[in-house]
Amino acid sequence: MTDFFQTLASFPSLLSGIQLMFLVVGIAAGVVIGALPGVGPLLGVVMAIPFTFYMDPVSSMALLMGIYQGGSYGGALSATVIGIPGTPMAAATLLDAHPMALRGKASYAVTLATLASCIGGVISGLVLIAVAPALAAFAIKFGPAEAAAFALLGLTTIGALSGGSALKGWMMGLLGLLIAAIGLDPVSGESRFTFGSLYLDSGIALVPLLVGLFSISEILRQVEKPIRVHDTSSNVSASADAFRTLIKRPFNYLRSSTLGVFIGILPGIGGVTAAFLSYRAAMIFKKPADPEFGDGNTDGVIASEAANSAVAGGALIPMLALAIPGDPIVAVLMGGLMVQAIQPGPGMFLNHPEIIDGIFAVFILGAILLLPIGLLFVRLIIRLLRLPQWSIMCVVLMVSVVGTYSVSREVLDIWTLIAFGVVGYLLRKADYPLAPIVVGFVLGPIFEKNFRRTGLISQGDFVGFIADRPITLAVLALILVFLALPLFRYLPARSGRKTS
Amino acid sequence: MNLQQREVFGAAALLAIVAFFFYLTSQIDLAFSFDLEKFTGPRAYPRIILGAMSFIGLLLLCQAWISPKDRLEKTSWSNLRLVGFALTLITLFASLFEPLGYLLTVPPLVFVAALLNRAENLRAALLVAIAASLTLLIVFRYGLNTVLPEGIFAIDQVF
Numbered sequence: 001m002t003d004f005f006q007t008l009a010s011f012p013s014l015l016s017g018i019q020l021m022f023l024v025v026g027i028a029a030g031v032v033i034g035a036l037p038g039v040g041p042l043l044g045v046v047m048a049i050p051f052t053f054y055m056d057p058v059s060s061m062a063l064l065m066g067i068y069q070g071g072s073y074g075g076a077l078s079a080t081v082i083g084i085p086g087t088p089m090a091a092a093t094l095l096d097a098h099p100m101a102l103r104g105k106a107s108y109a110v111t112l113a114t115l116a117s118c119i120g121g122v123i124s125g126l127v128l129i130a131v132a133p134a135l136a137a138f139a140i141k142f143g144p145a146e147a148a149a150f151a152l153l154g155l156t157t158i159g160a161l162s163g164g165s166a167l168k169g170w171m172m173g174l175l176g177l178l179i180a181a182i183g184l185d186p187v188s189g190e191s192r193f194t195f196g197s198l199y200l201d202s203g204i205a206l207v208p209l210l211v212g213l214f215s216i217s218e219i220l221r222q223v224e225k226p227i228r229v230h231d232t233s234s235n236v237s238a239s240a241d242a243f244r245t246l247i248k249r250p251f252n253y254l255r256s257s258t259l260g261v262f263i264g265i266l267p268g269i270g271g272v273t274a275a276f277l278s279y280r281a282a283m284i285f286k287k288p289a290d291p292e293f294g295d296g297n298t299d300g301v302i303a304s305e306a307a308n309s310a311v312a313g314g315a316l317i318p319m320l321a322l323a324i325p326g327d328p329i330v331a332v333l334m335g336g337l338m339v340q341a342i343q344p345g346p347g348m349f350l351n352h353p354e355i356i357d358g359i360f361a362v363f364i365l366g367a368i369l370l371l372p373i374g375l376l377f378v379r380l381i382i383r384l385l386r387l388p389q390w391s392i393m394c395v396v397l398m399v400s401v402v403g404t405y406s407v408s409r410e411v412l413d414i415w416t417l418i419a420f421g422v423v424g425y426l427l428r429k430a431d432y433p434l435a436p437i438v439v440g441f442v443l444g445p446i447f448e449k450n451f452r453r454t455g456l457i458s459q460g461d462f463v464g465f466i467a468d469r470p471i472t473l474a475v476l477a478l479i480l481v482f483l484a485l486p487l488f489r490y491l492p493a494r495s496g497r498k499t500s
Numbered sequence: 501m502n503l504q505q506r507e508v509f510g511a512a513a514l515l516a517i518v519a520f521f522f523y524l525t526s527q528i529d530l531a532f533s534f535d536l537e538k539f540t541g542p543r544a545y546p547r548i549i550l551g552a553m554s555f556i557g558l559l560l561l562c563q564a565w566i567s568p569k570d571r572l573e574k575t576s577w578s579n580l581r582l583v584g585f586a587l588t589l590i591t592l593f594a595s596l597f598e599p600l601g602y603l604l605t606v607p608p609l610v611f612v613a614a615l616l617n618r619a620e621n622l623r624a625a626l627l628v629a630i631a632a633s634l635t636l637l638i639v640f641r642y643g644l645n646t647v648l649p650e651g652i653f654a655i656d657q658v659f
Contacts, residue, residue, distance in 0.1 A: 185542035224579040390617035414594040430510035
């Protein structure tokens with residue numbers, strides 16, 4: 001507990017002016033990106049990765065986490081004003097915030113969403129600071145068998161990440177592992193799948209893979225099927241009434257934020273589920289005098305926004321402490337740390353405590369700054385929603401291509417980007433999820449190193465070796481549960497179909 | 501191609517890729533590996549992944565055959581042609597970026613991409629192409645201190 005308060009007290013000295021500037025830029029950019037339908041925080045974080053190559057690790061995380069936090073909230077703006085959630089997470093917010101805007105209470109709805117996002121972020125940041133170091137201190141005692149088992153656990157959550165078919169999710173996760181295996185073997189130095197190319201000897205770089213899969217494939221998708229732009233005319237500003245809900249409805253803020261953090265910690269569930277579960281919980285506690293849910297209920301907006309913002313802090317706990325990214329954006333953030341040659345996991349708490357403290361400070365300050373930035377720039381952001389979609393996609397294309405080139409000044413990276421862009425586009429067409437590829441790719445080296453070390457220590461006798469390791473056994477049991485979950489989802493669907 | 505055929509084709513294509521990579525694993529040289537690595541070594545590790553992929557690929561193939569999903573969207577050939585143009589454009593850009601340089605390749609890339617994204621106002625598309633390219637150049641050159649390809653123009657002479 002002393003550490004917790006020491007960390008909080010040291011915040012003012014943790015961030016330099018430049019790091020604070022990157023945080024503000026990240027949040028502002030994130031709010032805009034989140035508000036624009038068809039872009040979203042994931043694409044925003046991916047596009048920013050090449051720029052972070054030139055920054056120190058804390059500045060890099062300030063920019064990326066700012067985009068993550070701002071983007072998670074930005075979706076609520078377009079959901080309120082034009083009735084289109086900029087991000088899937090804002091779908092629950094739309095149910096009540098848009099009816100409020102239609103009745104001329106857009107300012108109240110936007111301020112409420114901003115305030116709830118800020119509170120949710122701060123509460124989840126406090127939980128992050130309290131829980132992540134304790135979890136890392138426990139995980140530092142793990143050997144290679146436990147580390148490999150935890151990496152495998154991260155990979156099995158891919159089924160949950162995939163949304164539709166778990167099989168497709170696992171297939172893509174394994175594809176990510178396979179792509180990570182391209183290059184020189186880390187133990188013996190032998191070439192694998194390099195076709196004699198020196199460029200491929202060092203493996204596939206993270207930046208062209210990420211940008212190609214998400215950015216270029218999205219551009220190709222929008223060339224095929226453009227998104228319609230909606231006219232916006234709402235005049236929105238900060239509303240004092242929304243701030244009074246802090247006194248009138250404190251339990252909703254607390255309950256929704258706690259639920260969001262808890263769901264964020266569980267890998268693979270994510271903000272959409274958190275927002276709707278929290279919305280459902282708010283319905284249970286509905287006050288009789290309040291409007292119906294779905295018809296402009298204040299608690300509906302608070303519940304959805306507080307929960308989906310709190311997911312971010314929860315999702316960072318397993319990523320920082322155990323190197324398990326349970327969310328596609330967190331997987332990209334993990335990649336952002338790896339670009340800086342920093343390996344997330346318990347070792348990071350020992351070797352780079354200053355970066356950990358910087359990340360904590362960035363997260364809490366980011367959540368607080370969301371309130372003034374979100375409210376100050378709301379009119380500008382709503383005006384940006386009128387920009388034609390082609391202009392946004394052109395900027396995305398330019399930043400993606402030039403940004404990728406700038407990292408290593410290697411034109412072959414642009415070819416890799418194009419190749420993964422085509423792969424991503426084809427996979428989207430066949431309804432395969434892309435996020436598991438990133439999870440597999442970032443976990444691949446961790447899993448391979450520890451899996452092979454386990455093989456060497458046990459001299460090939462995996463079963464006998466693991467039988468003496470209760471933590472590994474417990475994690476493997478958890479993996480089996482995760483693998484079986486889609487089966488349980490499938491069976492009732494089948495029996496239901498027979499009954500009907 | 502109907503939706504079921506597309507699902508079957510997708511799973512079959514992935515299985516073909518798995519088979520190709522499995523063939524490639526036979527070319528991995530094991531001369532410098534330890535004996536102890538025979539279970540998890542440079543060849544065995546990818547083969548474990550490929551084994552799991554082929555198992556899931558077969559399940560996907562069966563799933564597509566037995567219960568096809570109806571979530572896939574239909575594709576029109578005229579729109580696919582636009583995707584082909586977009587890919588050709590990016591490929592052309594990748595080939596010319598270093599020889600011609602930033603100033604001669606990025607603005608045309610953005611301009612043509614705007615037209616492919618159905619920009620109706622040519623003047624606006626041209627303005628966006630020039631303004632966005634110059635802004636990004638300034639960010640990289642002066643903000644991040646990165647040298648971008650100068651090609652036949654030296655950027656220093658322009659600014």
